[in-house]
Amino acid sequence: MSLDKNNxxxxxxxxxxxxLVGWHFLYEGIAKLMKDGWSAAGFLGQAKGAFAPIFHxxxxxxxxxxxxxxxxxxxxxxxxxxxxxxxFTSIASIAGMMLILLYYVCNPPFTxxxxxxxxxGNYLIVNKNLVEFGALFVLAVTSSGKFLGLDLIISKxxxxx
Amino acid sequence: MSEEKxxxxxxxxGGGLDRRDFLQGLATAPVLGAFGLALGNQMHFDKKQKEKxxxxxxEAADLPKTNVALLGAGSQGQVLMxxxxxxxxxxxxxxxxxxxxxxxxxxxRTLKAYxxxxxxxxxxKEMLAKEKDNLDAVVVATPDFWHATHxxxxxxxxxxxxxxxxxxxxxxxxxxxxxxxxxxGKKLQIGHQRRSxxxxxxxxxxxxxxxxxxxxxxxxxxxxxxxxxPPLGYPKRAAMPKERLKKYGFESMEQFRNxxxxxxxxxxxxxxxxxxxxxxxxxxxxxxPKAVMASGGNDYYPTDVCEWYDTVMVVYEYDTPKGxxxxxxxxxxxxxxxxxxxxxxxxxxxxxxxxxxANNKGAVYRESTAPAWDQWxxxxxxxxxxxxxxGAEPDVVLDxxxxxxxxxxxxxxxxxxxxxRPHLDNFFQAVHGQAELNxxxxxxxxxxxxxxxxxxxxxxQKRLEFKPEEFHV
Numbered sequence: 001m002s003l004d005k006n007n008x009x010x011x012x013x014x015x016x017x018x019x020l021v022g023w024h025f026l027y028e029g030i031a032k033l034m035k036d037g038w039s040a041a042g043f044l045g046q047a048k049g050a051f052a053p054i055f056h057x058x059x060x061x062x063x064x065x066x067x068x069x070x071x072x073x074x075x076x077x078x079x080x081x082x083x084x085x086x087x088f089t090s091i092a093s094i095a096g097m098m099l100i101l102l103y104y105v106c107n108p109p110f111t112x113x114x115x116x117x118x119x120x121g122n123y124l125i126v127n128k129n130l131v132e133f134g135a136l137f138v139l140a141v142t143s144s145g146k147f148l149g150l151d152l153i154i155s156k157x158x159x160x161x
Numbered sequence: 162m163s164e165e166k167x168x169x170x171x172x173x174x175g176g177g178l179d180r181r182d183f184l185q186g187l188a189t190a191p192v193l194g195a196f197g198l199a200l201g202n203q204m205h206f207d208k209k210q211k212e213k214x215x216x217x218x219x220e221a222a223d224l225p226k227t228n229v230a231l232l233g234a235g236s237q238g239q240v241l242m243x244x245x246x247x248x249x250x251x252x253x254x255x256x257x258x259x260x261x262x263x264x265x266x267x268x269x270r271t272l273k274a275y276x277x278x279x280x281x282x283x284x285x286k287e288m289l290a291k292e293k294d295n296l297d298a299v300v301v302a303t304p305d306f307w308h309a310t311h312x313x314x315x316x317x318x319x320x321x322x323x324x325x326x327x328x329x330x331x332x333x334x335x336x337x338x339x340x341x342x343x344x345x346g347k348k349l350q351i352g353h354q355r356r357s358x359x360x361x362x363x364x365x366x367x368x369x370x371x372x373x374x375x376x377x378x379x380x381x382x383x384x385x386x387x388x389x390x391p392p393l394g395y396p397k398r399a400a401m402p403k404e405r406l407k408k409y410g411f412e413s414m415e416q417f418r419n420x421x422x423x424x425x426x427x428x429x430x431x432x433x434x435x436x437x438x439x440x441x442x443x444x445x446x447x448x449x450p451k452a453v454m455a456s457g458g459n460d461y462y463p464t465d466v467c468e469w470y471d472t473v474m475v476v477y478e479y480d481t482p483k484g485x486x487x488x489x490x491x492x493x494x495x496x497x498x499x500x501x502x503x504x505x506x507x508x509x510x511x512x513x514x515x516x517x518x519a520n521n522k523g524a525v526y527r528e529s530t531a532p533a534w535d536q537w538x539x540x541x542x543x544x545x546x547x548x549x550x551x552g553a554e555p556d557v558v559l560d561x562x563x564x565x566x567x568x569x570x571x572x573x574x575x576x577x578x579x580x581x582r583p584h585l586d587n588f589f590q591a592v593h594g595q596a597e598l599n600x601x602x603x604x605x606x607x608x609x610x611x612x613x614x615x616x617x618x619x620x621x622q623k624r625l626e627f628k629p630e631e632f633h634v
Contacts, residue, residue: 019192026196034204084192153186156178 014144018083021135025096026080032073039069047106048113055106075099083139086149093140097133104129210541210573221248221582222590228296230255232285232311233303234268237325241302241352242268244581246275248589253277254295257288259409260417262399283405285311293318298348298592300585301325304420305427306410309334312349313341321348323588326440327432327612328605330425335609339602339634350588350598351605353440355516357584360523360574361441364514367542368572369445369505374525374534374543376509378481381442381488383504385434388497392466393418422467429469430492431457431615437516438503440608442477442488445505450477450488450611452626455618461495471495475615514572516580523572534570543570607632 032038040059047055058064075095082092107115109123121128145151227250231242234256245251253272258264261283272279282288299315301308301324309331312324322342328351329335342349355361368374392415400414410426411417421427428436443449457470471494479486502521505512509531515521525543527534538545546568590596610632618625 015189019189023192023196027200030200081193084189084196086186086189148185148188150186152182153178156182160177 008147011142011144011147014139014142015086015148017135018086018089018139018144018149021096021132021139022080022083022085022092024080024132025076025083029073029076029078029080032069032076038073039065040072041065043103044068044106046115048115049105049108049110051105072099086145086151087154089143089145089149089151090140093136096136097140100129100133100136104133221250222586222595224250224589224593224595226250226252227298227589227592228252228254230257230288230292230296230299231268232257232288232299232301232315233307233325234258234264235260235302238264238268238300238302239271240579241300241323241325241581241585242271244579244585245300247579247582248586250589253279255280255282255288255292257282257285259283259405260399260401262401263396285314289314289318289320293320296320298323298589302352305330305432306334306420306425309338312338316341316345316347316349319345319347321588321592323350323352323585324605325352326605326608327428327436328602328609330428330432330613332606332610332613335602335606336634339606342602348588348591348598349602350584350591351600351602351608352581352584353437353600353605353608354581354584355437355441356444356599356604357587358516358580359576359583360514360572361516363542363574364512364523364572365445368512368525368537372534372537372542374510374527374531374537375505375507375512376528376531377483378446378505378507379484379486380506381446381477381486381504382506383438383442383488383490383502384499385430385438385492385501386497386499387430387434387492387494389461389495392422392462419466422462422469422471424468427469428613428616429467429473430471430494431455431469431473431475432612434492434501435473435475435490435615436608436612438501439475439477439488439490439612440604441503442479442490443607443611445503446479446481446486446488448479448481448486449607449629449632450479450627451629452478452624453611453614453618454624455615457615457619460493470616470619473615473619475618477611511567518575518577523574525570525572526567527570528567538570541573544573546570603634606634 044055044059044065047059058068076099079092079096079099082088083096104127107113109125109127111124143151146155229245229251231238231245231253234242235258238258242253245253254277256265256268256272256279258268261281265281265283269279269281280292282291298321299311301311301315301322303311303325305327306329308324308327309329312322315322316338324338328338338349369378395414395418401417406413406417411420416423416426421433422429427433453475455473455475457473459467459470460472462471473490473492475490477488477490479488500515500517500520502513502515502517504514509528511526511528512524513521513526514523527546534543534546537543547570584599587596587599591598610627614625614627
């Protein structure tokens with residue numbers, strides 16, 4: 001990939017953004033993995049908004065909840081590793097967007113809705129989940145993985161065949 | 162990326178991999194190393210925090226086999242027995258209770274089931290005469306008005322004694338116990354078990370004394386709200402004969418079962434419940450009260466069922482080493498909501514604590530103007546703060562005289578064990594010369610002086626003062 005100076009700076013910035021978001025995903029996954037008996041039940045149980053019944057059903061159905069917990073933990077870890085390493089960046093970013101969208105619609109920061117789990121800021125419709133969603137959208141449509149990341153090697157190997 | 166200029170030449174077509182590709186492809190890999198390092202640090206920190214907490218939980222001491230008799234096997238005797246069954250060095254030799262039809266049979270059965278070869282007695286004199294050479298210590302859990310007689314008899318038989326609180330229902334009785342302990346040189350531990358509770362010790366040693374997180378404690382507030390219950394009954398076929406009841410100071414089975422509520426036998430709710438917590442007031446304030454005001458009455462139970470006041474409200478005044486302090490205490494027997502706790506408010510923070518794991522377990526709140534507590538969080542004395550966000554508060558503008566709601570820090574000491582176990586363990590360690598008593602008779606006496614005066618103040622309907630010498634024997 002040959003780039004002019006301006007583009008190089010942009011790609012470096014995107015790489016930094018990718019690594020930061022990746023680090024966050026990875027630790028969110030690992031922290032849940034390390035916490036004995038962690039479950040999304042509390043988060044899902046306080047779901048509000050249009051999709052709340054689905055999330056409540058998940059929280060109240062142990063078999064489903066267990067699968068959701070595992071998928072969430074390992075999804076976060078896989079996406080985190082992918083973003084940090086710049087491997088399959090677009091796929092990882094899109095998967096991350098889907099996961100975050102679920103968090104967002106589960107606990108949307110809409111006027112008049114209150115949650116018992118504390119959040120650390122003040123939000124109106126837009127919260128940090130939505131911001132991270134936007135960041136992942138940028139990462140999904142730019143190929144920073146091919147600039148600094150394993151995608152550079154992966155794409156060349158694929159091209160070679 | 163200093164090499165980039167030189168590599169500006171277009172990449173070879175055909176997608177061959179060169180060294181530069183690998184460098185660029187793996188450029189972010191070191192981030193994983195940094196992540197691993199940070200994660201390792203975090204895990205180490207979590208583990209250390211956990212260990213600090215566990216260090217505060219008492220494992221039973223490693224003591225030689227200790228031969229013990231239980232004197233009084235009623236409900237409190239059972240509680241202590243269960244705690245001692247979890248102390249591996251305790252060997253029960255004898256158990257004594259006048260209610261042989263019920264308490265004695267039940268305790269003996271339990272102890273035999275746990276492979277303790279115990280002999281049963283209804284009379285403590287007989288037990289002491291026959292067993293004193295086989296015994297190291299006696300645990301006394303008889304009604305308050307028997308404590309002095311029982312404890313002194315055991316001490317004079319050359320045995321160490323753990324005696325339930327209230328030390329005695331009279332100050333003369335309590336004083337004679339202190340004197341007997343001094344005279345015989347035997348250990349006498351009074352059963353204010355919070356004195357050995359890991360969370361209370363943590364709060365006093367670390368939070369109040371070392372870190373001085375509360376600053377100067379100015380007010381104290383505590384309560385024990387207990388649900389109303391009908392008087393205790395008994396199976397008719399297990400009733401004691403009148404003569405035996407009379408021999409041991411009871412008029413009837415009803416009185417025997419509910420001795421805590423009768424004048425001359427117990428001290429009512431303030432002594433039963435309040436004593437535990439008022440003991441903590443003196444401990445944490447490092448002072449005995451100088452005056453007391455109280456109001457109380459039989460607001461719920463009729464006096465023929467409960468002679469003592471079932472509802473009591475007390476205000477104590479203290480001169481602490483750091484300045485004057487006032488303490489409120491209430492105990493009532495109507496509705497158990499909000500349970501029991503003690504709350505200490507200083508100019509730099511508030512501590513709320515209770516023996517219960519379920520309610521008001523323990524937290525400190527930092528006054529926003531107080532010095533930062535970061536180092537205490539780091540040391541594991543308190544948890545990281547739960548920030549009390551203004552989110553759910555009504556939209557009020559804080560007046561200049563108001564300060565924001567303080568952050569809540571939890572006390573990171575869990576104690577999922579029998580409440581009396583550490584205090585008994587401390588007693589047995591002292592018996593073997595491996596520890597000092599956490600509640601020697603002098604302290605039990607001071608608390609008895611402070612607590613028994615409440616009933617006097619209610620009766621007198623005025624503020625009563627303590628002379629400093631009242632607390633000394």
